[in-house]
Amino acid sequence: MIRRDFLKQIGLVTAGLAITDPFAMAKSMAGMSAEELAKLPPEELIHFPLRSLRPDTGGKRITAIIVGAGNRGRLYASYAERYPENFKIVGVAEPIEGRRDAMIKKHGIPMENAFVGFKELLEQPKLADVVVIATPDDLHYEPCMKALELGYDVLLEKPIAQTEKECRDILRQTEKYNRIVAVCHVLRYAPYFIALREYIRSGAIGEVVNIQHMEPIEFAHMAHSYVRGKWRVEKETTPIILAKSCHDLDIMRWLIDKPCKVISAEGSLHLFKKENMPEGAPFRCTDGCPYEAECPFSAMDVYLRRKKHLGVFDLKNRNDDAEILEKLRTTGYGRCVFQCDNDQPDHYVTTMLFEEDKTATFTMDAFTPWGGRRTRVMGTKGYIEGDMSIFTAWDFKTGKTKIWSREVEELEEYKGAGHGGGDLALVRDFLEAVAAQDQSRLSSTLEASVESHVMGFAAEKSRKSMRKVRVKMRD
Template structure:
């Protein structure tokens, strides 16, 4: 099989620890040829790990994209508000592009990226990795078999996990919508994309409610300091006490969250970072402003209706879904790989256990990279799980949901997107 070569722009957690690792798992199919990363430690560490010579290491993505085209594709894994320019430059240069979600935080930029992909006849794939999971692929196939008759309603829940929410959306990079984007975009455009896919139709109307209720200064306990390590009297009773989480909670290592705190993960270095760094802050004294819970109601053009709930207040991170049809229902838990099909006619129940591979998003990251590299090996010709126009829809649905939440109104999505037909 042809080996696809890539340029990685942004060697952070998603770029370096999720997508680039495909080159290690399948070196005959995929190779990282160059890296652009402003952080010296990350860039040098990545270059050493992937045996990239100095001439192909860059601080600025503009440097690498100014050169004549020397690879097949570009992986854009920068921060949310930094995707637009490298994607556009890469498309103009003739590269196929894989872009981390969200593709942009601005409506106009999304539409320009969609237009550019068509104009330059290049693949622009957005990392909606859930479509590639064995779990959701199985549910999609059951719907296509009409095993529950005509689909009427979908009820979908994303339980973010109290610890994951505190790490990413209170202390972390996605805590402030002015610096990143609303949480319904940053965390949930995956879910809106899945609802689009399962409903098999475009959105017609959308409505949303939500707020930041708990992680606020007015909820800080008495005498709580600004940093956990500054003698907090509540350290034994607080589930968000940073040193205990980053050094003892298994998820900090399993999900590689500890690397956000420090590149060097020995306990002394981590404690040093927590003493004054962003991940050591009290969760009630951060500059966060994104919702800690939100619900979205969606009407699709084919009459299917869905409700989606996102909440920070769960013990585990997991997605749960219920699809209700005229002849039966499908219930599932993605992380457990469990699907239950109930038949209204016979009264029978079928339990399906879907194999859940190890790795990011229950193996979805690897599956997505497999399909992307196969597509690029064929110069973008072939069957795609999704194309950029569908990704634009799911992103715009997130923006429409946020507008609905802020202004307490129902959004006509066709009008919001600017379509004329």
């Protein structure tokens, strides 16, 4: 590709990024600050009180071992810092020494409970009440199966496993040993989606007929995680519909509240491939690329100048440019996005038919300037549109609208929590379920989580075969 064509191509991408978010009508209609929203008459606000993030464990302190002390493992472990009387980290298994040592220091873990890998850990007698598995996708199945056999309850990062068979194996293992497994479908625990579901269940918009749901990945996030990063190759992780979007399939199933019968999907890797490489581009962005100044995916811009996504580097000092440059020169994150070994689609559209002829569409797209979720719900009596921070509901009969806003509802302890508060609310519910040995305390049981994964595997089968696929939860 010559320079003129390259600039034209990325011009189309960046021009698309300037388009006003078409799903932002709810927020623009509100057009108000938190203070102004709070002053609206009660009849114009949708209100569902939030639960405190503090768990009710009946006086028990649940002990845990963290398997995988990366970003997600650290996040779930941080709950013990907030509520130490309810949750204590007593062990860690992590191959990267710096991450392992940081977990040991932060939580006062005894050295005899610190392991380089999960196999060494799971050769020991049971050391805690629960295991938190936050390893890469290809290292979920084996530690989860063994932990259940040893009598641990498990908090399992999504996706459950790499294949449909492995997901079903874990479900059977859970039933065999009568253990509790919570999959980290954190959106179910986010105040926004809880309020959205409760409003739908109230009957205010009648019967749900159709849902349109979108996950905008955000262009730099796509390049970081699914082009250069550890989720770039399907066989090494899972298909992107699961690696990135099993949350979303789960949410759509949860909102419609009916099993999915048939699914079809289309999508491909459109931009991030070698035939789109501009002529003369070096293998790394650090090697004097003549296109670097114009390229929106430049590693020099994303990591060095804007200091985004630096957690993967385990830096001693995130402001040390020399250290960042060394990482870009020696790891996959410095590569040209058109010269990686990635194979995950950068756009993906899924159509679903649920029982009672309810329908839904899901779009996942890399080419957006923002992340999060955008949702439209069409009912027989009304309509809802939202963006994970606010949703607006319309009543067909009266023409009136009501607004739910995170800014109005949010408790102080939810502020700054990931996924709208869902990350920590998930841990709360998991600890309560473990303390009571009652999986009904979970919003998403393992069987429900496996069902949405089966939908994801069916979508990928449809995308590759270009045929509709029937979804069967039970063999």
